[in-house]
Amino acid sequence: MIEFCSVTKQFPGGTLVVEDFSLVIPSRKTTVLVGSSGSGKTTLLRMINRMVDPTSGRIEIDGEDTALLEPVALRRRIGYVMQNSGLLPHLTVINNVATVPVLNRVPKKQARQDALLLLDTVGLDRSLADRYPSQLSGGQQQRVGVARGLAADPNILLMDEPFGAVDPIVRAELQTELLRLQTELDKTVVFVTHDIDEAFLLGDQVVILEKGGRIAQVGSPTEILSAPATDFVATFIGADRGKRELSIRSSPSGDILVDADGRAAGVLIDSAGGPAL
């Protein structure tokens, strides 16, 4: 469990990015912090592994105040996946994945062996092991980034807009992979995105942030969709524009679901899985 206790962060120069932020992030669930730029979501994420230190307030991991922990040791037991993969360009895929175990003095051979297994886990072919990041596609780089994040077998995985820079098809693929991984690995995932659909897809708990890290609403996707707490939330999830109010309309080629503006949003299928008649 990760707990923010009235955390405030003021950057030098006086910008207040996060003000009096409190939140409990449950273990073995995916919590998504979602908000537009300037909502302080990345700053909040980076405070968990002390890449950023709060100006005031406390962050506890399983009851331990992180301010009392050594940052380097803390970071090595927390997985971190960033946008644009953040891979080291001069290391091969396998050495990138094995970075943290090697730092933790795991024997090189063992670390390499484990890293190969991780490539399997994230769905990368082992033949890519000796390539360099510049020789991979964006989606492949991102998978390597995830494998590196998992290499030290951390309980916590921080993901900072990891799928923001890949095309929509690859993004959907990576999202599905992450859902599969999460059912297998059962980590505490903290995920930052500005994409509300991604948040609803991946999050067990979704935290919608306004400017200055103010929480607009916390809840499961169902709770947020069925009862947006404020106008801001309604706007953010698109409910005010009717994006979330779907109705059935008949068309010559079959029934479709349309939003409030009458734009096609999908098809209706019955619970057995086939198209509804």
Next chain:
Amino acid sequence: MNLFVEGILWALDPSHYGGRNGIETRVEQHLLISLGVLAVASLIAIPLGYAIGHTGRGRSLAIGVSGAIRALPTLGLLIIIALIVNVGLLAPFIALVVLAIPSVLAGAYAGFEAVDRRAIDAARAVGMTELQIVGRVEAPLGLPLLIGGLRTASLQVIATAVLADYVGGGGLGHFIFLGLKTNDYPQMLAGSIIVIVLAIASEAVFSIVQRLVVPAGVSAGRPQDVRVRSTRSRTAPG
């Protein structure tokens, strides 16, 4: 026969080889002085440049001081130092180290500054200590620019090391200063030509080294020319 040919013939004349003032002895002295100067300048400038490049602090001070040092006339500096420490090798050695430091320093910190900030941020986020970031990320990725700085320094030092013999420090300056005093222009020219050859050789060696130290993943290009094995066989960058 023009002077230039006479100079070359002087440099090739077997009677000018062997003994205390033989060409090969003087070349060896010249190279030893240059290497020693580069080594000492590196010991001072590389750690300093790495510290500046890593922390981002002191950069403008370093640029200012480097600029000021570069503006110092080496001959003047040499004479002042020689007046303090007496004639011999020490004075030119110090003057040449001062000459070499700005280039090496600039290469060291420019190399660090050229490293992608995101790679450094990622290295820190996965739990590298600051020293590990320097040693495992910034130093290898910044190495080509550092070698570039050493290359410039080496050229300057080899060319300027002729001054060493002005205060009795040895090296190829011997032929130039002796030739000047005795109006023996072929000898002067021979000394100059040998220095030029050494300078060109230094350029050649460093340009090869500079290519060799480009990290494989950085020079490795598009997916179609993938090297599956992690060879460090190198293509020239861009």
